Amino acid sequence: xxxxxxxxxxxxxxxxxxxxxxxxxxxxxxxxxxxxxxxxxxxxxxxxxxxxxxxxxxxxxxxxxxxxxxxxxxxxxxxxxxxxxxxxxxxxxxxxxxxxxxxxxxxxxxxxxxxxxxxxxxxxxxxxxxxxxxxxxxxxxxxxxxxxxxxxxxxxxxxxxxxxxxxxxxxxxxxxxxxxxxxxxxxxxxxxxxxxxxxxxxxxxxxxxxxxxxxxxxxxxxxxxxxxxxxxxxxxxxxxxxxxxxxxxxxxxxxxxxxxxxxxxxxxxxxxxxxxxxxxxxxxxxxxxxxxxxxxxxxxxxxxxxxxxxxxxxxxxxxxxxxxxxxxxxxxxxxxxxxxxxxxxxxxxxxxxxxxxxxxxxxxxxxxxxxxxxxxxxxxxxxxxxxxxxxxxxxxxxxxxxxx
Numbered sequence: 001x002x003x004x005x006x007x008x009x010x011x012x013x014x015x016x017x018x019x020x021x022x023x024x025x026x027x028x029x030x031x032x033x034x035x036x037x038x039x040x041x042x043x044x045x046x047x048x049x050x051x052x053x054x055x056x057x058x059x060x061x062x063x064x065x066x067x068x069x070x071x072x073x074x075x076x077x078x079x080x081x082x083x084x085x086x087x088x089x090x091x092x093x094x095x096x097x098x099x100x101x102x103x104x105x106x107x108x109x110x111x112x113x114x115x116x117x118x119x120x121x122x123x124x125x126x127x128x129x130x131x132x133x134x135x136x137x138x139x140x141x142x143x144x145x146x147x148x149x150x151x152x153x154x155x156x157x158x159x160x161x162x163x164x165x166x167x168x169x170x171x172x173x174x175x176x177x178x179x180x181x182x183x184x185x186x187x188x189x190x191x192x193x194x195x196x197x198x199x200x201x202x203x204x205x206x207x208x209x210x211x212x213x214x215x216x217x218x219x220x221x222x223x224x225x226x227x228x229x230x231x232x233x234x235x236x237x238x239x240x241x242x243x244x245x246x247x248x249x250x251x252x253x254x255x256x257x258x259x260x261x262x263x264x265x266x267x268x269x270x271x272x273x274x275x276x277x278x279x280x281x282x283x284x285x286x287x288x289x290x291x292x293x294x295x296x297x298x299x300x301x302x303x304x305x306x307x308x309x310x311x312x313x314x315x316x317x318x319x320x321x322x323x324x325x326x327x328x329x330x331x332x333x334x335x336x337x338x339x340x341x342x343x344x345x346x347x348x349x350x351x352x353x354x355x356x357x358x359x360x361x362x363x364x365x366x367x368x369x370x371x372x373x374x375x376x377x378x379x380x381x382x383x384x385x386x387x388x389x390x391x392x393x394x395x396x397x398x399x400x401x402x403x404x
Contacts, residue, residue: 028118039117040071043106044076044106045090045096051259052126056121058139059123061093074102076096076102078103083244083245092142093140129286130385131385138269139267141267143245148249163209167251171259195214198340200337201344206227214233244264249265253272255344257274266287271289274291276293291392294308294402297311307401307402308367308371315375339395360391363403364402365387
């Protein structure tokens, strides 16, 4: 039967379920009887990729608080955690049991309509904060005082003057190629960028008194900057799972072009500068701590740059793969090194509230919301609550056609 095609494949790959599924059915009957007195829920935690590992887990915990759900939640890691220290943080907050115990329960409650209430750990819209909870609540996942003390020793070594830290995480092709060697990730190629374009903004931030750490587990190219206030972490010999997370916890600002790691500073409520976010309909708008520019879409067919309304009209707001833009003859134009510096300077003024009045952002957000609602068939409206983020005044003033 088609209905159980996925489940048959899972059982084929995990034969232990032939024994554990019947036992789980019996236990679920008891769980169902106990429900008026104690709600027991079962869920998996996306442990394979750091973005979903962090954001989905944090949002699930925030939503439980927001909706005042009283339950005993039991979780498992379906894969070996991509970051062992973050797994430790999660285990300090929720009850994680072995996969062999909880896997059958999750398969059953996900499939049977009347048991949906027993599903745990699934935020309403994945890793999108549609209820604006990041600003409403303090982070649910946290680092212990002991670990903070250990991390501060590292920071004192590389940053003895204790300058505020800015992290820079720029996506390139190497990480996913290393992670899954047998698969091609060319469909994500439009999200990659050249790290050397960010050399100018790093120098700018250093002059402003920041300590800059370029992040990444692996990276294609070095960022060749010789300065005591810069660390090219992917090539740092002492990098570790612990430092990956602690640096994201410790930073004041994170600059990103949209990759999984930026989830770490996000869940720790750090300020975020999003450069050339794509797709347009999925920009992180849920927090006042987020600042963005708007990716330029050049139509080869029309021989022009598209306005925001045209991007939505042609359903480009929800395109995730490079081939989709290629088929529509759309060229995504990245920001230049000078523009990146201007956007970051704009963001610093916003975060520091230096007379930052932005009529352009206000107009853009109004137009953005109108298009989200007008083109509901595109579905990107489902990934936004209140539009609280800020958009670059410099950028929108320079490219006024976006507001048409």
